Amino acid sequence: MVGDIHVKGLGLSFPQQNGIHEVLRDVDFVIHSKEFLVLFGPGQCGKTVLMEAIAGLLPPTAGSVEDAQGSPLRTQELCMVFQKYALFPWKTCRQNIELPMKFKGVPKQARRKRAADLIHLVGLDGFEHSYPRQLSGGMKQRVAIAAAYAKECPLLLFDEPFGALDAQTRLQMEQELVRIWQQEQKTVVLITNSIDEALLLGDRILVLAGSPSSILEEYDLREFPRPRSLSDRPLLNLRQSILDRGFFENEGGGDLRCE
């Protein structure tokens, strides 16, 4: 189990030809243990950069990401699903899913059984022996999601994991993530640029935007009962008030499903 995670005064800049590109400034928030936190923001606002900093893959220019004891997060505590399906191209679907279990020393038979269950869970029965190049974008993303579940860690960091999926599969995968979060008591941080996904899934929504970006708003959805529907009046009202804030104004609307 991971306790609360503190993102403190995080800043991230990249050197550019004529100076530096400051992407994040003074990003401050807490990821509460076992919550479903959504990071929502327009394109190029620094969502992926922030997630990579949380995961320890990008050293921040300022500030820190610390666990409850004030230490950096340990890689074995977190699984990340990258925006661009990070699969091993020379390994089959099943081998990609089994790999995290292999690293953990799970015996072969147990690995195989769990991989079969996960392949079924993400709807890829029959594709066990396919290589990533033989799969569509959405299928690859489902393998990456299954591989993240296979690692069985308390913190799931999902960077727009459902963007490449068709609407029906996306809904199933979203529901499955909520089920896993609830049943297995995980902490989930989900990045999305879909306001509907944010509203349907999150305990809290943090809006990352600006230039440089920081957390501009926080919405607490813990009082909204689950499963949620976008036809629930209070949710629709909240959706409208978020849209009225115009976080996507310079960006063409994001992915506004169900407009």
Ligand SMILES: Nc1ncnc2c1ncn2[C@@H]1O[C@H](COP(=O)(O)OP(=O)(O)OP(=O)(O)O)[C@@H](O)[C@H]1O
């Ligand atoms: N390694 C890097 N070197 C230089 N600039 C970078 C690097 N990684 C990201 N950036 C820049 O940081 C900014 C934020 O990128 P990031 O990928 O975090 O955006 P995002 O919010 O995830 O966008 P999207 O919604 O399109 O996924 C972009 O302008 C990008 O060009």
Ligand SMILES: [Mg+2]
């Ligand atoms: Mg991104």
